[in-house]
Amino acid sequence: MGRRGEHSKAEIEAMALEAAESIIENEGYPGLSARKVASAIGYTVGSLYFVFKNLDELVQRVNGRTLDQLYTTLTEAMVDCRVPQTCLLALGSAYLDYATRHVHRWRMVFEHQPQSEGLPLEIHQDKMYRLFSLVEDQLQVLATRRSREEITVAASALWSGVHGIAIMAITRHLRSEDEQSVRNLTEHLISHYLDGLSVQESDAQTGAEEAGIFNANVIPSHSQ
């Protein structure tokens, strides 16, 4: 049947992306197939290739949406914090939450390797940089006398570290498997790293009682 006109090309695209996200969320990337997506939106497989160049492109699009959603989640997680230390902890916590709640979609962002080297690189890098810059903004406030480059490096190191914990936890490579101890791990890394940073930054503490809470969490946070 030809041009039904029921859905525009953009609509089909959106429907396909949503269906794919749902499949991936439930069954992981290995559960994704072109025919499954097509039938989920009431079309046959050929129509998918009318909208996407190939499955790789669909996956890249899903990854892009995941990164957007992640960015929104992270910014929303920071509305309540006032001191950079607390904000960074909130960021870490929210990141862990997102990774835990959307394991498969989150993993796919980092694990999918397109077979035909195409467009994905630049798009993803920008969206990833945007995430890192959330961390940079906080670090800049915290370590005022550091240069832009130093802040960039610090944000890369710290955030990659949080990312690593999330991966280790989700792939079950850590000894402690419960959610709480993983959360404590993240707090532990962030706070110790910041303590290390402030060794050279004498006047890092500008916030009032929140910073106190932060420092109190440094050690005993994981002792239970």
Add this chain to the structure above:
Amino acid sequence: MGRRGEHSKAEIEAMALEAAESIIENEGYPGLSARKVASAIGYTVGSLYFVFKNLDELVQRVNGRTLDQLYTTLTEAMVDCRVPQTCLLALGSAYLDYATRHVHRWRMVFEHQPQSEGLPLEIHQDKMYRLFSLVEDQLQVLATRRSREEITVAASALWSGVHGIAIMAITRHLRSEDEQSVRNLTEHLISHYLDGLSVQESDAQTGAEEAGIFNANVIPSHSQ
């Protein structure tokens, strides 16, 4: 052609694993196929299923060997260091080296998700714990007054962090792409984290001039 007797079951197994490793190393996991492995060792696909239950099992076996090889590499990287700080930096550097040199095999350890939940969990966890304990040993020397549990937490956090940097670097999600700046990132994370740890450990510095080198690297290591 029946029992040729040219190779024992164990020999075929070893040959298949080596062939698979080579394919993965060159083309990545997506390039791996049962028929490709079989033909690489001069057999047909059916014979693979005489030795392995399925492809998942083969992959798990490869992953196990990768973890063993990684463990050996890391222990060898520590023969020249005397002070825990230097040893930890050597560990981080060696880990990054291995990940960079064997990208696909290294990624597969963390990225492959078996479709039929089978045996892999326990084996991998043990081998992973062994890696973490290399870090624990160093931290134990460095922070003598910390409890075993605290050391475990610290090692998990720090090593997951290094792992995260390696992943971010390899998946091209970091701004700085050259090998040197990634290496600096790792040094940066390790040294700042250790500085943070020693905030509560007054007498952490026991080594002589090596510790000096270590501290000197804290800041300017990434400034170039």
Add this chain to the structure above:
DNA sequence: CTGTAAATATAACTATGTTTAATTTGTGAC
């Protein structure tokens, strides 16, 4: 009303993992 191009489906092609059914061949019994 008719033709044309777009939208969609159907079918085909190749490659994959896995299973089943041959087939070959070493080896022990007699």
Add this chain to the structure above:
DNA sequence: GTCACAAATTAAACATAGTTATATTTACAG
């Protein structure tokens, strides 16, 4: 020695995958 049986190996078959090519339907232009 040769005969049978079991083990080792191949060949074939099946289901499903991504992708491409072809057919078919339908909206719209004239």
